[in-house]
Amino acid sequence: MEIRLKSARRYVEEIPTRLRVVGVWGGELTEGGQRLATREQITQMMEELKFRGDFGETLLLPVSASGGNEPEFVMLFGLGAKKRGVSLETVRKAGAKLVAAITKLGFKEAVTETFLAEKFGKKEASYALAEGAILGAYEFKKYKSDPEVKRLRLWLARSSGPAVDRAEIVAEAVNYARDLVNEPPNVLTPAELAERARELGRETGLQVMVWDERQIQQEGMGAFYGVAQGSANPPRFIQITYKPRGKPSRVLAYVGKGLTFDTGGYSLKPSESMTTMKSDMAGAAAVMGAMRAIARIGPNAEVRAYIAAAENMVSGSAYRVSDVLKSLSGKTIEVMNTDAEGRLTLADALTYADREGAEAIVELSTLTGACVVALGQGIAGLFATDDRLGKEVQEAALRAGEQVWPLPLEEDYRELLKSTTADLKNVSGARHGGAIMAGLFLSEFTEKPLVHLDIAGPAYTTNPHSLGPAGGTGFGVRTLVEMVAPGIAEE
CATH class of the missing domain: 3.40.630.10 (Zn peptidases)
Structure with a gap:
């Protein structure tokens, strides 16, 4: 898979893509989800569908489009329960799982919040998420006669540019x-x-x-x-x-x-x-x-x-x-x-x-x-x-x-x-x-x-x-x- 990471200081809702990803931690929307205009609609659908947000669990929801003919989507990404043992490794593994989930659905561009930045700090969370995404996107298809190459551009909202750059290296x-x-x-x-x-x-x-x-x-x-x-x-x-x-x-x-x-x-x-x-x-x-x-x-x-x-x-x-x-x-x-x-x-x-x-x-x-x-x-x-x-x-x-x-x-x-x-x-x-x-x-x-x-x-x-x-x-x-x-x- 070919993946390009784009660091952005803006919030999830400010970056125009068809797919926005927000976290669910301990059964609740994280900071990125709380800022969405459709958060009440999303919370109601979570309750109706009994989405708990177990680690790596996803839920794709269509939401009201902000303009144009194309529908927009929000992906809820489960970060698990708020318990002891949650570390930056949780964010790193979330990055890998997230890339797999997005590409499986066929999206070629998406924006995600920087998971758990409020807990670990923006730089640390940015680094772990970016590193996990690149490691999770890895494939070795050099000797396949007709390999399928998937491409994804992933925006990391409210992220640290230097941290993302180092993670890429x-x-x-x-x-x-x-x-x-x-x-x-x-x-x-x-x-x-x-x-x-x-x-x-x-x-x-x-x-x-x-x-x-x-x-x-x-x-x-x-x-x-x-x-x-x-x-x-x-x-x-x-x-x-x-x-x-x-x-x-x-x-x-x-x-x-x-x-x-x-x-x-x-x-x-x-x-x-x-x-x-x-x-x-x-x-x-x-x-x-x-x-x-x-x-x-x-x-x-x-x-x-x-x-x-x-x-x-x-x-x-x-x-x-x-x-x-x-x-x-x-x-x-x-x-x-x-x-x-x-x-x-x-x-x-x-x-x-x-x-x-x-x-x-x-x-x-x-x-x-x-x-x-x-x-x-x-x-x-x-x-x-x-x-x-x-x-x-x-x-x-x-x-x-x-x-x-x-x-x-x-x-x-x-x-x-x-x-x-x-x-x-x-x-x-x-x-x-x-x-x-x-x-x-x-x-x-x-x-x-x-x-x-x-x-x-x-x-x-x-x-x-x-x-x-x-x-x-x-x-x-x-x-x-x-x-x-x-x-x-x-x-």
């Missing part, structure tokens, strides 16, 4: 990440992901550098290359840098897992588990999406992104169980499971980010099924080697509307990663604590403050969700942007 970056995740793996190879990064650099002015397989080997990234060596599609190491105009307030590194397809290697996945493995680069997609938004917002922090892009395939040259790989850090790793490949690629990326001078590192990866078992498909696990950085990321995620939950890096478990053959094993061999063990393994490869976000649950969904369709969700983009560019621009 961030939401479009999320959709950019979704596009990357939804690409089929025969298209989005490591080389193609690197080319998309170059295109991003040309579009935004970001600095982009890409290493091919020879450079990766020459630099000593043995853990990364060990995973990649079994594929006919060679690996790429992608570096993207944003620098502010003045002296940066801080230097952060964002590292994203970039497995463009994961078979599990010789520790082969079952076929049903492979169907979503094009999404194993969702961490890389989130990092690239965040860099896209950061370049446009222009914060004062310097941000460096690193992606070790590879495929984990089965062939005569693929790495095996019991192989020993030498990482960029110099530590050797005994491979106990070739399906624990992401942490091997990330090990070298983390070491490189550390050596390049990052003050702190935030890493995102679809790393373990154990984290999905622990937290479900809607929540990412947060593992921090530094409490202060962990709290900063958690608070950024809360403001951004993405759910993360802190889990411990239990030091006593570290002994389970020791190998009798090499310095470390890539898995412990124990059935318990898999997500924690993965986080502990990653922490071996940097001395800098590190937050590892295991996004295996929320990065990809096989069913439609409250902010979009099935497929890549773009999870993590909003949190990463919020970390370095917090808040909504002042009017």
Whole structure:
């Protein structure tokens, strides 16, 4: 769907469109509805039709036209009950549901009040509503032979222009990440992901550098290359840098897992588990999406992104169980499971980010099924080697509307990663604590403050969700942007 948002300082009734949308909260018309000349007529029809305004419930009413031959309509949009737990996420989800409801009825233009602005403030409500509308309008129809493209122009009455502008930047970056995740793996190879990064650099002015397989080997990234060596599609190491105009307030590194397809290697996945493995680069997609938004917002922090892009395939040259790989850090790793490949690629990326001078590192990866078992498909696990950085990321995620939950890096478990053959094993061999063990393994490869976000649950969904369709969700983009560019621009 192609959606255009138009911010307006005017009230709903002052913008000439055939469809006006007002909220119903706690069974009553919100502020926008109270100003309508037809409010008494609307209230009476609500009572007659027993419309309660449950969240997402809609009621389309014809009202007296103000002029001309075309009838006018008011859509009542339910915002639920006035109860504890109502938050800006309610407004964000309302934006997504509203877009679907309007386009289903065939309208190509509408005006909506900015829901619950009286409760949360105009800027905050404008941002959440606009972001939800753009995320909810997302579709991936690139490979459909005859896709139907719906178009909608949506006016946000009494809204904050700067807040809507920022929401558009961030939401479009999320959709950019979704596009990357939804690409089929025969298209989005490591080389193609690197080319998309170059295109991003040309579009935004970001600095982009890409290493091919020879450079990766020459630099000593043995853990990364060990995973990649079994594929006919060679690996790429992608570096993207944003620098502010003045002296940066801080230097952060964002590292994203970039497995463009994961078979599990010789520790082969079952076929049903492979169907979503094009999404194993969702961490890389989130990092690239965040860099896209950061370049446009222009914060004062310097941000460096690193992606070790590879495929984990089965062939005569693929790495095996019991192989020993030498990482960029110099530590050797005994491979106990070739399906624990992401942490091997990330090990070298983390070491490189550390050596390049990052003050702190935030890493995102679809790393373990154990984290999905622990937290479900809607929540990412947060593992921090530094409490202060962990709290900063958690608070950024809360403001951004993405759910993360802190889990411990239990030091006593570290002994389970020791190998009798090499310095470390890539898995412990124990059935318990898999997500924690993965986080502990990653922490071996940097001395800098590190937050590892295991996004295996929320990065990809096989069913439609409250902010979009099935497929890549773009999870993590909003949190990463919020970390370095917090808040909504002042009017």
